[in-house]
Amino acid sequence: MLFDTSLRRLTTQLRFRFLLRWGIIGIVVGSLSGSASAVFLLLLKWAKTTRESNHWLLFLLPLGGFLVALSYSLWGKSVNKGNNLIVEQVQKPSAVISLLMAPLVLIGTIITHVFGGSAGREGTAIQMGSSIADQLNFVVKFSDEERKILLMCGMAAGFSSLFGTPLAGAVFALEVVFVGKLLYEGLIPVLLSAYIAYFVCDFWPVEHTHYTIGFIPELSFINLCWIALAAIVFGVTSRVFSSVLFWLSMQFKKYISSFLLRPVIGGVLVVLLIFLFGFKYSGLGLDTIVASFSIEQGFEVFAAKIAVTVLTLSAGFKGGEVTPLFFIGATLGSALSFVIPLPIGLLAGVGFVAVFSGATNSPVACTLMGLELFTPGSFGFSLPLYLVLGCFVSYYSSGHTGIYSSQIITRSKYGFSGKRKGKRLSELMK
Structure with missing residues (x-):
């Protein structure tokens, strides 16, 4: 039908x-x-x-x-x-x-x-x-x-x-x-x-950033299991980001009644965090994203970016969440290469799109984005399947949360609960 x-x-x-x-x-x-x-x-x-x-x-x-x-x-x-x-x-x-x-x-x-x-x-x-x-x-x-x-x-x-x-x-x-x-x-x-x-x-005289994954291992059951495990981590990270962003936005509104004062106070806190963590957490962080595909990043990098970004956006500054999500996913994937025996570029690439997938509830678009953005060293069926697995496992692992709180659930991710159908994410994230 x-x-x-x-x-x-x-x-x-x-x-x-x-x-x-x-x-x-x-x-x-x-x-x-x-x-x-x-x-x-x-x-x-x-x-x-x-x-x-x-x-x-x-x-x-x-x-x-x-x-x-x-x-x-x-x-x-x-x-x-x-x-x-x-x-x-x-x-x-x-x-x-x-x-x-x-x-x-x-x-x-x-x-x-x-x-x-x-x-x-x-x-x-x-x-x-x-x-x-x-x-x-x-x-x-x-x-x-x-x-x-x-x-x-x-x-x-x-x-x-x-x-x-x-x-x-x-x-x-x-x-x-x-x-x-x-x-x-x-x-x-x-x-x-x-x-x-x-x-x-x-x-126009503009350039779009593309990313080189480098070596892509052959498909195997064990490699798919490692990607699925990493994707669960990416999905949980998406959930943490979305939930903290939503919660902190509510706290700013609750405790700072003045619309004009929220970004002032939030701005002071962001300045302190950037001095604490470093200037690379300002702006988009594209240089760090690109580096993540070839240089192992510490686990503190993605965590610091989450903190600075949710504080910036919840205080009322404008921009978006997606490129910071790319940063978070790529650096987390890069850090996971310390413990998961897969190439750093592949983990950074899957993390790049999988965290985005979990936070926006759009696994199909995120899979396609990976195929359009990434330049693999050797192309075949391996990369598309790794991206599909990463994006969909992250999507299911992120729960009914997301950065777009006005999204309406038409079908529960888990199939066994009709209570969530027809509700906005904002109703479930409160």
């Missing part, structure tokens, strides 16, 4: 009028979102260079947090929920998302990075892509079902152009809205938007 329904939806999408209309929309959304991501990547590069040349800027992080909070209190109250707002709009469309979401999250994220906060970038790209796409509602009449597809096109375009992973970006948009369900109805328009955004972004 499910296959028949999905097939009918796909057949509908192959009709000429549907393809023509959404082809035009996909080109527009992809072009605008790809260009927005390119500008964002250029600004991130500037922020990184500026921060690393001027460590004293870290002392201005509390002031930067205040300015971000002030801008949202003045102009962005309706969009402060960020990615969770977009997820909710795809689930049940209501008011058109304000275009102010794009410049507010862009400026807020650059402030976070230039002053040394530990945050990501995917949230910014997804919010820019979705808010830009949603403005087409003022030009073209969309039904609620069509608006869901439109928003997913924006999500996919932002994600794919930011990371250089069009296939993963498209599937991520279809997979991330619900836990246990892929939204096939938007497949073709979302794929088109993702690839257009990817190619448009590539016209």
